[in-house]
Amino acid sequence: MRRLTAAAGIAVALLALTACRSNPSVAAYVGDQSFSEAKVDELVKQAAEAQQTAQPGDEAAVRTHVVQLLVYNALCKRIAAEKGVKLPAAQAGPSEYATISQETQACVQALPLxxxxxxxxxxxxxxxxxxxxxxxxxxxxxxxxxxxxxxxxxxxxxxxxxxxxxxxxxxxxxxxxxxxxxxxxxxxxxxxxxxxxxxxxxxxxxxxxxx
Known part of the structure; x- marks a missing residue:
């Protein structure tokens, strides 16, 4: 009976974890980090301005690019931390999108691959x-x-x-x-x-x- 109770507890925990990672207002999860669709909205506007994209249908591609960048940035930082790599201080760009882009590029270059x-x-x-x-x-x-x-x-x-x-x-x-x-x-x-x-x-x- 105890085993059944424990198994049920594990199942409930797994269901809760799955539910936490299926929030439609979240674009992506990386470990304990989450990136909201609202944040993606902000960065998409900045990215579109930086890339001068104004053609119909471009927003979907830009959104995907922004989510790629956020995930890549978070993963690179995790890899650097695991490998004990000290990353260079991030230089502020003209926008948050530009700063994250520069930060990600610097992080990748610093990784010992x-x-x-x-x-x-x-x-x-x-x-x-x-x-x-x-x-x-x-x-x-x-x-x-x-x-x-x-x-x-x-x-x-x-x-x-x-x-x-x-x-x-x-x-x-x-x-x-x-x-x-x-x-x-x-x-x-x-x-x-x-x-x-x-x-x-x-x-x-x-x-x-x-x-």
């Missing part, structure tokens, strides 16, 4: 996405391109960032409002053509995610 040998799966995903966005020639097979990808320090660095971010997101139990899902952070891009490698937030996969 270990280079790792890309796995076959990592390289295959990069190849497939590269072909999809048009930066790799589909006439060249994966086996032909593999040595080039494997020896590219940018690819290795992007994979290192991907691993660190996804591990941190899992430990922080990152939860994203359904309106922003899937929320991916590009870590290797091909300019305007799109992302070749992205880290997923609020959803977790064992392999490299598609763009």
């Amino acid at each position: 270990d280079q790792m040998k890309p796995s076959e799966e990592d390289l295959r995903k990069v190849y497939d996405n590269g072909v999809e966005v048009g930066v790799l020639d589909p006439k060249q097979s994966f086996e032909q391109v593999k040595p080039q990808l494997e020896g590219d320090p940018q690819v290795a660095g992007a994979i290192a960032v991907y691993r660190v971010l996804t591990d941190a997101a899992k430990s922080a139990d990152v939860t994203v409002n359904p309106r922003y899902r899937p929320l991916d952070l590009p870590v290797l891009t091909a300019g305007e053509r799109g992302a070749v490698l992205s880290a997923p937030f609020g959803q977790y996969e064992s392999g490299v995610s598609n763009s």
Whole structure:
């Protein structure tokens, strides 16, 4: 009987935790932090002004970008704290959005990211996405391109960032409002053509995610 009571208590606690992370007024949760939709509203206005976006339909993209930035900033600070990295003092920008952007960039640059040998799966995903966005020639097979990808320090660095971010997101139990899902952070891009490698937030996969 005691065991049933304990199990019921655990179930109630889990339900309460789930409910706490499904508030529609919250854009995202990172550990014990939460970012409200009201805060996103403020930063979206600032981001739109900074990026001079005024075209119809741009707001949804800007909102997603802002949520990405908030989650990325929070995760980077958690990673730095866990690794004992002292981050440089943040310099105030012309807006809160600009300050967070600068702060995040400085944080990422300060992280000690270990280079790792890309796995076959990592390289295959990069190849497939590269072909999809048009930066790799589909006439060249994966086996032909593999040595080039494997020896590219940018690819290795992007994979290192991907691993660190996804591990941190899992430990922080990152939860994203359904309106922003899937929320991916590009870590290797091909300019305007799109992302070749992205880290997923609020959803977790064992392999490299598609763009």
